[in-house]
Structures are given as structure tokens and as C-alpha cells.
Amino acid sequence: MAEVGLGSLSLLRPKAKHGFTYHGFGVLGDEAAVDRERLIFETLFPTILSRWSDYAARNGLDRKDLHSSGAWRWRSLLSDAQAFWAHENEQWDVFVTCDVC
DSSP states (O other), X not given: OGGGTOTTOOOOOOBOOTTTSOTTTSBOOOHHHHHHHHHHHHHHOTTSOSSHHHHHXXXXXXXXXXXXXXXXXXXXXXXXXXXXXXXXXXXXXXXXXXXXX
């Protein structure tokens, strides 16, 4: 992180999720972590289903195709929820994000 001018900040690791996070990089979560991630997702996006299989079914998407444009939209929302989850999990104080930066 120092190489890009961010000093001693560490790269936050998301909750590990098969098919979504890099193998070996995510934090293994227990049931409480899964529930917390779902709560964050549903708080940020109250009109979007938080489970991919439910979202895919409601939107006529193939739940096995995580690379369709519909899947990428949902994955982007999951990434936002995971970013907040990782920040909270590390107990950092300030969270800043921008979708157009």
C-alpha cells in the first residue's frame, strides 16, 4: 500500500465467499459473519435480494452464470456490502467509498 501512497494501511480482506473472492485471501466467516454481511447488504440495498440464487430466480437469470450483466450488477452490490463488512470487521473508524471516482 505504501507503493501507491497509502502509507502503512493494510489491504482489507473480505469475508470469503466461494466464486466471489480470491481463494486464500478472504476471511473465513462463521454464521454470525454471514448474518452480518446479509444485514449490511439488506440495509444498503433494501429492494434487492441478498442471496444470489434468489436474485437470479426473481430476475430470470441463470444462477450458475456469475458473468452475465445481471450477475455483475448484483456482484457489484455484494462488493459494496463486503467492503463495509471488511471495514467493520477490522474495527476501522472511517469508511469512504465512491462509485464515480
